[in-house]
Amino acid sequence: MHGTLDIRQRPEDHFLDAIRDRFPVEAEIDRTLSRKMRLRASGDVYAAHSLDSLIEGTASLIRANVGDDFTISDARWLTGGASKIQVAFELEWQDGSARRKAPMVLRMEPNESVVETSRKREFELLQALDGLVPVPPCFWVDPDGEHLPHPALIYGFAQGVTKPSDLPSQQVTGIGLNYGPKLRAPITAQFIEHMARFHRMGAELAPRLPSFDGVEVGSNASVIRLVNWWRRVWEEDRAHDEPLMTVAYDWLIANAPPIDHVSLVHGDCRAGNFLFTEHDARITAWLDWELALLGDRHQDLAWSMMDPYSHSNEEGTAQLINGMLPYDDYIAAYEKASGLTVDPARLAYYRVLCSYLSVSICLGTGYRVAKGAKTHQDIVVSWLAMISYPIMEQLRGTLKEVL
Structure with missing residues (x-):
């Protein structure tokens, strides 16, 4: 165990090369992750910048x-x-x-x-x-x-807020975010319309995105690259192995669905990742596009439907997906706005994938960054590491549903 920890904290070339060979990813993702590992190998530590x-x-x-x-x-x-x-x-x-x-x-x-x-x-x-x-x-x-x-x-700089000003400031952005009866309907309509728009336009936008690898309708090669991205992160950052992650990875590779429509996928598509102005309930800017890729629209839908982003309505009679609409209404509104269908089997696949990448981020990278004091956000990344095992249970549950 000690040797395993050391090789990840001070990775050597043979370790990185082996991971790159086993889990091929998009070219720019490979460059970015390789840079991270080279900096870690050099002993680079966080120092506050003035x-x-x-x-x-x-x-x-x-x-x-x-x-x-x-x-x-x-x-x-x-x-x-x-x-x-x-x-x-x-x-x-x-x-x-x-x-x-x-x-x-x-x-x-x-x-x-x-x-x-x-x-x-x-x-x-x-x-x-x-x-x-x-x-x-x-x-x-x-x-x-x-x-x-x-x-x-x-x-x-874009004007606006990510949540209503009367919500507690200590609330983690997006988690159970409640827009309230006044803001909910207009924000929901814009959110779904905007998401539908960039999902429709993936193929048209692709020529303007030279740092993104191409995606081919009828092929699952890009889906396998995406799964490999998060398996590579897991292998580079984890403290110890988790058998569930191996089982989930093998299932995700074996069942990767071919792309049926090229979408621009936001990657962190949810409440809290856009700004809006409270006086007119207008979305002014979509934020945090760093995880975006060309891929399958179901990934964004599955991510926005994760339990932490939902809450009950005021009457306690329905669960609001993404703090917006009940499940069936959410799907219907998206299909109407996008002109694209939502396939339950694909949605189930991406629910597993979203849980898998969440574990990679929280239990893998969250732990590693917190342990190595690599960021200004040490409290946040420590919190992410802390919630890893509830997310592992989410992964177990989503995987069980499809097996």
């Missing part, structure tokens, strides 16, 4: 793209973002013939994140989605940490 140093790096990135004619002001730490370091600031710059001023956000990796993802992919996606659904405008990216300590991007 606000001044991050603004210096931000200025370097902006200068490389627009020249010297810009001014940064009112820099401040931005709360939220369980896996990324975020800084808000005001930027005035010369954009061609026009002088512009706008609030901005720097979004940067810590040493290791609870989900290790690509800022390059996130940058491409936000630009591709502009005008299709509400997303923050995305301006510049530092994909390899040339200007900043770690990979980062700069996007526009």
Whole structure:
């Protein structure tokens, strides 16, 4: 056991090469995960970055793209973002013939994140989605940490809140989020319409996403790559083996369904991952696209239907999926908005997959990041590690349903 722990804490090339060979993933995902392991091998540890140093790096990135004619002001730490370091600031710059001023956000990796993802992919996606659904405008990216300590991007600051202002501030975003009778209906309608829109448009968006591997209708190769992504994370980060994870992986590979429609999948599609304005119940920006991929719409549906994101209605007569609608109404509303069918068998498959990747994140990466003091969010990642075994039970239950 001691040797197993050591090889993951200070991984050697042969260990990484063996995992890469066993569990092939998308090219950019491979690059991102390999970078994580190389940094870990070097003994890289978390060190708090000063606000001044991050603004210096931000200025370097902006200068490389627009020249010297810009001014940064009112820099401040931005709360939220369980896996990324975020800084808000005001930027005035010369954009061609026009002088512009706008609030901005720097979004940067810590040493290791609870989900290790690509800022390059996130940058491409936000630009591709502009005008299709509400997303923050995305301006510049530092994909390899040339200007900043770690990979980062700069996007526009979006107005809004993630939950009603009268909810307790200590509530973890998305967990049992209750919009209340006044906000629920308009937010639900927009959420489902937007989700349906980017699910329909996957094939059309694909040419604008060069860092995403292609997906072929009638093939399950992309689904197997997705399962391998989270098996690789599990093998790189876990403290010890869990037989259930092996059983689940083998079932997911053996039963991977072919893609029937290429969708853009958000990857963390749920209440709490978009901003809205309370006075008019308008969704202003979809957030946290870091786990997005080209794949199967059922993945997003299954994720949004997970128990922690649901709660009872005010009368106590029905469970509201994603805090929005009863199950049958949720499915019917999605099918009407998207023009796509929901296949119960595919949905059951992705319920297992969502549980599987949740264990990889919480029991694998959450534990490893907390143990290694790799992030500014040590309390959050410790909490994720703590809830791992209820999620393991969720995986056992979902797997039992399909066996």
